[in-house]
Amino acid sequence: MRSVDVISESQIPSPSRRRFLAGVGALVVGFTFARHASAVVSPDNVRAAGAVDATASGFDGFVPDGFIRISSDGRIVLVVPSAEMGQGIATTEAMLLAEELEVGLDQIEVALAPPDLGAYGQSILKNQMTGGSTSVRAFYEPLRKAGAVARTMLVNSAAQQWNVPASECNATRASVHHERTGRNVSYYALVEAARLQSVPANVALKDPQNFSLIGKPLRRVDTPEKVTGAAKFGIDVSVDGMRYASIIMCPTIGGSVKTVDAAATRSSPGVVDVLKIEDAVAVVGENYWAAKKGLDLLHVEWDEGPHASLSSDDLWHQLETSTTQPLIAKVIGKPDEELASGVRLQSTYRLPFLAHAALEPINTTIHARDDSCDVWVSTQVPVDAQTVVAEILGLPPEKVAVHTHLIGGGFGRRLAVDTIQQAARFARMANYPLKIIWTREQDIQHDRFRPAYLDRVTATLDPDTRLPKVFHHHTTGATVLQYFTRKPYPEGEMDSDLVAGSVNMPYSIPAGKWEWQRQDSAVAVNWWRGVGEGHNVFVVESFVDELALAAGADPVEYRKAMLKDNPRALAVLKKAVEASRWHAKLPSGQGRGISLHQCFGSFAALVCEVKVSDYGEVSIQRLTAAVDCGIPINPDSIVAQMQGGVLFGLSAALYNGVTFADGRVRQSNFNDYRQLRLNEVPPFEVFVIRNVEAPGGMGEVGTVSAPAALTNAIYAATGVRLRSLPIERSLLSKKGNRQQIPEVIASSSSNASASR
Secondary structure: OOEEEEOOHHHOOOHHHEEEOOEOOEOOOOEEEOOOHHHOOOHHHHHHOOOOOHHHHOOOEEEEEOOEEEEOOOOEEEEEOOOOOOOOHHHHHHHHHHHHHOOOHHHOEEEEOOOOHHHHOEOOOOEOOOOOOOHHHHHHHHHHHHHHHHHHHHHHHHHHHHOOOHHHEEEEOOEEEEOOOOEEEEHHHHHHHHHOOOOOOOOOOOOHHHOOOOOOOOOOOOHHHHHHOOOOEHHHOOOOOOEEEEEEEOOOOOOEEEEEEOHHHHOOOOEEEEEEEOOEEEEEEOOHHHHHHHHHOOEEEEEOOOOOOOOHHHHHHHHHOOOOOOEEEEEEOOHHHHHOOOEEEEEEEEEOEEOOOOOOOOEEEEEEOOOOEEEEEOOOOHHHHHHHHHHHHOOOHHHEEEEEOEOOOOOOHHHOOHHHHHHHHHHOOOOOOEEEEOOHHHHHHOOOEEOOEEEEEEEEEOOOOOOEEEEEEEEEEOOOHHHHOOOOOOOOOOOHHHOOOOOOOOOOOOEEEEEEEEOOOOOOEOOOOOHHHHHHHHHHHHHHHHHHHHHOOOHHHHHHHOOOOOHHHHHHHHHHHHHHOOOOOOOOOEEEEEEEEEEOOEEEEEEEEEEEOOOOOEEEEEEEEEEEOOOOOOHHHHHHHHHHHHHHHHHHHHHOOEOEEOOEEOOOOOOOOOOOOHHHOOOEEEEEOOOOOOOOOOOOHHHHHHHHHHHHHHHHHHOOOOOEOOOOHHHHOOOOOOOOOOOEEEEOOOOOOOOO
16 A cells, blocks of 8 residues: 545546446446546646646556546556545545455555545435445445446456457456466556446446455555654645634624734734634734734634523523424334323433534635635535635635545534635635634634433333333434535424434334424534434433333343344344353442444444442443444454444543533533543453445444443442433432432323432
């Protein structure tokens, strides 16, 4: 493996020369060319046909589709459509291409795709977008098909040269072989001939039993550059004539700039300019230190706006007293009838606003000109980034070049384009390239937050089996879609994200009802790693544990009884339980908890073992996970994603929550928005179930698994049921009631309740 780099818009053939490859079960599965591939590379632009450093190398090669470039000088560049933000997708997608192209990962270079919806849009999200654990699911067939098309054209070229049937030829390690005559030719020598081949309408894909790359634990292609420091993230961008901006933003939600006194700032050494937009001011310097020192001398008076007194208490009150009409997402059986009789159990769960807190803080480098613009940015939505910059600058989208980069952690934050819009507003006042870097405090306090949720869950137990006869899940919270689409979300329209992870619970229940009560607030929100499933699985898996307690059953055995029709979920549950030694006795103050879900096309079970001190401090002793994500592309990446996702989710459950006072976010840095530290990470085993089912997603599976496994383990250790996150240690420092029942248990004719 030689490099990971960025490929620019100018280096991709014109979209007008592309057509889509049809694929089973997908609206958009990739693309190739309607004409001979030789028409792709125009004489005027032959060097810029797709190689990463085309101008330097004089690239003149074979470009069969949007994903593959093979040059006559020995270079093979695979263009991966998804953003690489540490999840290893550049490696996984390169493996899919290389598998069918019949090249080794050590023979290729990987480029990150520029914005181009026609070429790199994906079928699940209908956008060029990396999120929702959809990359492998959306591109598994399209990328393999792209590789197979290119391989077929190369094999056909060799067969024609040798005057033999193509069926007698085979490809391996970037060469075509003819076994009967012993002839062999490299892909590089076939470039000119392959360009003249017609694009095949149908190609055969490999049988999984013949895979040579897929399924193997291969090293990531981006590791060498990251180890040596050669990898380029958005924050590393440097362009000629660039100036640095340090900014200050209105601290209150919805506030704006009132007055600016920049006299002292303008006289500060190295300060170049002071720029003002509606809600922020930028001090521009020759370097970042000059800009930051100049900003320290700036005097800004703020109009704190209509939400200057907003507090967390206000926001929770809005959720608790919402009067909007609930929308029904799904109904099974006759839930209302079942809830009206028998013993009814009910619990309420509260989940806080969350920040993304990625390691790489927000940054954008932008150079706006009268007729064009360049943007260097780490983004999960390059086409949306291009669109909003074009709108603000009044340019056609094709005049905005977005240079994508490796991302130092996304977690959904870079699905939002608010920071890119801010950069464009500043850039239109500058006649030089402008690099804007947010501080860590700004990154947390001006995030687009994961919404807060209030969930009320109710069930009625069968008097004989003690299993739930009915399950009713009522969620109150805000929709992210109005911020993502940048337009109002229609009232009365269901947002499936609010019930995801619950409507598709793995258990068989005779009757059920799922509904969403919309309650937006002044707080701008965004998806967070785990999306809707991240909050709903915590609620479902916590409540299932409560039902098991009420039934007097072991939490694992209780789950097994509801999984008779779900063999894949049952298999991961059994594996995690067996490997964790679930039934082994633990000392006092220690406990094990479990969570199970089927989200993002994958099945996962997690056992968390904890120790709780007399002072309420929680230490994680052991983690054991089993995951079935269909055919495993790279088992090492699956394990890494499960481990990283679980630790991310545990950090949030243990320490994280965004709170508000006086219209401001109270948290500011990693001192009060803590993450798990290296010394807090326990032994962690991940077992990958191998099969040839369709691939599922992995980026968010672990995050979704973590909170419920943690709080269920805390209950097992202390007898204290935690229904709100982050965990409240003051509750754990007291002895709990090990026989505690769900917060409400009542017959249909009684309002009697026991709650804490």
